Each structure stands twice: as C-alpha cells, then as structure tokens.
Amino acid sequence: MNILDKIIAHKKQEVALLKKEVMVEKLVKSPNFNRTPISLKKSLLKIGSSGIIAEFKRQSPSKGVINNTASVIEVTKGYMEANIAAQSILTDLDFFGGNVLDIMQARSVNDSIPILRKDFIVDGFQIVEAKAIGADVVLLIAACLTKEELKNYGQLAEDLGLDVLYEVHNQEELDKLNLDHKIIGINNRNLKTFEVDLEHSIQLANQIPDSCIKVSESGLSDPRIITGLKEYGFQGFLIGENFMKTENPGLACKEFINQIK
Numbered sequence: 001m002n003i004l005d006k007i008i009a010h011k012k013q014e015v016a017l018l019k020k021e022v023m024v025e026k027l028v029k030s031p032n033f034n035r036t037p038i039s040l041k042k043s044l045l046k047i048g049s050s051g052i053i054a055e056f057k058r059q060s061p062s063k064g065v066i067n068n069t070a071s072v073i074e075v076t077k078g079y080m081e082a083n084i085a086a087q088s089i090l091t092d093l094d095f096f097g098g099n100v101l102d103i104m105q106a107r108s109v110n111d112s113i114p115i116l117r118k119d120f121i122v123d124g125f126q127i128v129e130a131k132a133i134g135a136d137v138v139l140l141i142a143a144c145l146t147k148e149e150l151k152n153y154g155q156l157a158e159d160l161g162l163d164v165l166y167e168v169h170n171q172e173e174l175d176k177l178n179l180d181h182k183i184i185g186i187n188n189r190n191l192k193t194f195e196v197d198l199e200h201s202i203q204l205a206n207q208i209p210d211s212c213i214k215v216s217e218s219g220l221s222d223p224r225i226i227t228g229l230k231e232y233g234f235q236g237f238l239i240g241e242n243f244m245k246t247e248n249p250g251l252a253c254k255e256f257i258n259q260i261k
C-alpha cells in the first residue's frame with residue numbers, strides 16, 4: 001500500500017469515529033459558521049497580489065519533522081506581515097502533526113486573508129467542519145476522490161460559501177474535473193512516491209483554460225521559479241517547507257516575496 005492509500009484509509013476511520021462524537025447540528029451552531037468566508041479567488045486576482053499561499057506545516061511523510069516549535073499564532077502574524085495572498089494550514093494530526101485548533105488560533109489573529117484547510121477530505125462532514133473552525137477554502141485532491149465525489153463535495157463547499165482548491169498531479173486526474181472557472185492546484189509532488197518535479201506544473205498548465213486560476217504546489221524554494229511559473233499563467237504558489245524549515249517562517253516568507261520580480 002502506498003502512503004497516500006494509507007493516509008486515506010486512516011482518514012476514513014478517523015472521520016467515521018469523529019462523526020459519532022460530533023454532530024453536524026453542533027458544528028452549524030459555532031460562531032464561525034455565520035461569518036462570510038474570504039475569497040481565495042479574489043485574493044489571488046487582486047492587483048499587486050504576491051500569489052503566495054504560505055503553509056503552516058510541522059511535519060510531513062516525505063520530510064519527517066520540519067518544525068515542531070513554531071507557534072501558529074506567531075507564524076500567522078509573520079506571514080500576514082509578509083503580504084501573503086493566503087494561508088494554508090494542515091489539520092491532519094497523524095501524518096502532519098496538525099489539528100483543527102491550529103486554524104481556530106490562526107483565525108483569531110487573521111481576519112483579512114483566506115485560510116485553506118489543508119487535509120484529506122473524504123467526507124462532506126469535514127467540509128462543514130472546515131467552515132465551523134473558520135476556514136475559507138477546502139482542498140479536494142483528485143488522486144483520492146472519484147469524479148462524482150469531486151463534483152458533490154465541490155458543490156457542498158460552494159453552497160457553504162467556501163472556495164475550493166482542486167488538486168491534480170497528472171492529466172488523468174485533471175480529466176476527472178469540470179474545469180469551468182475553478183481554482184486548480186498542480187501538485188509537483190507525487191503523493192505516492194514523494195518525487196517532486198516542477199515539470200508537472202509546466203506540462204499541465206496549457207491543459208487548463210484561462211477561466212481557471214492556476215496554482216503551483218510543492219517544492220518551490222526559489223523566487224526566480226515563481227517568476228518563471230508566472231510566464232506559464234500561474235497566479236498562485238503554495239509553499240510550505242521552504243518557510244517552515246527556518247527559525248522565523250514569517251521573515252523567510254517576507255524575504256522570499258520581496259525577491260519575486
């Protein structure tokens with residue numbers, strides 16, 4: 001079994017247990033459920049947007065521990081000061097060391113920049129939960145969902161006012177999506193082998209219509225690459241490890257953004 005299959009099998013069990021403990025009725029009563037989500041689309045399209053979606057990531061299956069001392073509140077403040085377009089926060093505990101409280105804490109100091117709940121969505125419950133904890137955007141990964149699930153979960157998120165980042169790694173996954181006006185993330189990392197290759201972004205870019213917003217994800221560590229990817233029509237750039245591996249992720253992010261031409 002590859003790591004992605006393991007994560008998904010584990011996630012399905014985790015969500016099944018959680019649904020026994022937490023009722024959807026309780027989630028919809030949370031104060032965040034009434035707030036109007038901040039649009040990722042608008043943030044990425046804003047004139048002068050840095051396009052950077054900066055991630056809070058303590059550990060990962062490919063790299064092990066990246067940073068287990070950083071405070072989500074301090075990193076959020078630093079990222080905001082760096083002029084990011086959005087923030088991504090991993091909420092998976094067992095493989096990434098994250099949790100839903102990380103988003104709630106980040107939200108308490110961030111009321112202006114969209115927050116992406118980065119997790120492995122396998123059930124609509126997690127989308128309702130995302131809204132309840134204060135997220136603005138959810139991730140739907142084509143590698144672990146059927147065409148029908150992508151459509152239904154996408155619709156649920158939209159009905160709740162949340163934006164969706166649809167993630168693909170290859171043409172087969174892209175073919176599962178109706179591409180109309182969506183935000184499409186091309187993950188340069190193969191989630192089954194961990195191999196990272198920017199060619200995935202470059203090769204898939206011209207298969208995506210201009211009505212979509214293109215986001216390049218993973219393995220981005222040089223501001224010059226961002227300038228190059230912009231030439232291929234990318235407007236968003238999701239970066240985790242490159243910032244989180246430093247002592248001061250906010251400062252690293254600020255310096256990175258200042259170097260983008």
Ligand SMILES: O=C(O)c1ccccc1NCC(=O)[C@H](O)[C@H](O)COP(=O)(O)O
Pocket residue numbers: 003004055057060061062063187189191194217218219220238239240241242
């Ligand atoms: O990062 C991993 O090892 C990983 C393994 C299995 C599934 C997902 C994984 N990462 C999620 C991501 O897509 C990244 O956190 C995100 O794109 C940022 O990547 P990076 O800038 O390389 O930290």
